[in-house]
Amino acid sequence: EDKVVQSPLSLVVHEGDTVTLNCSYEVTNFRSLLWYKQEKKAPTFLFMLTSSGIEKKSGRLSSILDKKELFSILNITATQTGDSAIYLCAVLNTNAGKSTFGDGTTLTVKP
Amino acid sequence: NAGVTQTPKFRILKIGQSMTLQCTQDMNHNYMYWYRQDPGMGLKLIYYSVGAGITDKGEVPNGYNVSRSTTEDFPLRLELAAPSQTSVYFCASSTGGGRAEAFFGQGTRLTVV
Numbered sequence: 367e368d369k370v371v372q373s374p375l376s377l378v379v380h381e382g383d384t385v386t387l388n389c390s391y392e393v394t395n396f397r398s399l400l401w402y403k404q405e406k407k408a409p410t411f412l413f414m415l416t417s418s419g420i421e422k423k424s425g426r427l428s429s430i431l432d433k434k435e436l437f438s439i440l441n442i443t444a445t446q447t448g449d450s451a452i453y454l455c456a457v458l459n460t461n462a463g464k465s466t467f468g469d470g471t472t473l474t475v476k477p
Numbered sequence: 478n479a480g481v482t483q484t485p486k487f488r489i490l491k492i493g494q495s496m497t498l499q500c501t502q503d504m505n506h507n508y509m510y511w512y513r514q515d516p517g518m519g520l521k522l523i524y525y526s527v528g529a530g531i532t533d534k535g536e537v538p539n540g541y542n543v544s545r546s547t548t549e550d551f552p553l554r555l556e557l558a559a560p561s562q563t564s565v566y567f568c569a570s571s572t573g574g575g576r577a578e579a580f581f582g583q584g585t586r587l588t589v590v
Binding site for chain 2: 370372397407408410411414416454464465466468469470
């Protein structure tokens with residue numbers, strides 16, 4: 367059974383701090399790992415990672431994948447209150463219909 | 478830009494009632510998905526479809542049914558609602574292929590009392 371574990375489950379920081387969110391996985395026939403941000407409603411896409419060691423970056427957010435050790439991290443630098451959200455990690459296997467999500471990390475950024 | 482549209486946004490059902498959650502997408506995506514999200518949890522896959530006429534079970538299909546008669550629409554049917562089905566339901570679509578992000582609807586908050 368495919369499994370995705372995110373840590374920590376929740377995190378409270380102050381504006382300006384840097385955070386690292388973790389996602390480890392056990393998936394048969396791995397194809398890609400995706401990060402989503404979920405504010406009040408629907409998840410929105412952040413990154414898709416398919417190759418080890420290649421950093422994806424968007425503004426203050428960055429992510430990297432380690433396919434040997436089966437994990438990914440999502441970094442957020444200089445956090446802002448608008449970064450407060452649930453961050454979800456999902457893994458897709460070769461059967462594109464089967465996506466497995468972790469339970470998410472709830473990030474709270476205080477002013 | 479409509480994207481993925483779900484209706485209704487909120488619904489309260491009594492135990493034993495049935496209902497259909499509607500989902501439609503206008504991006505011509507072949508792949509569509511239904512997830513449920515319980516408080517403090519991630520998304521659990523209920524059913525998915527890789528194209529019109531083709532559906533398959535996900536992790537938690539019991540108590541639900543789906544159909545996919547067109548590319549655009551993927552309704553989720555709840556028969557004999559139970560309190561355990563109280564959750565937020567998300568419909569999503571993607572181009573598929575194992576390397577494509579999903580686009581989500583805004584969710585339906587369902588309470589079964």
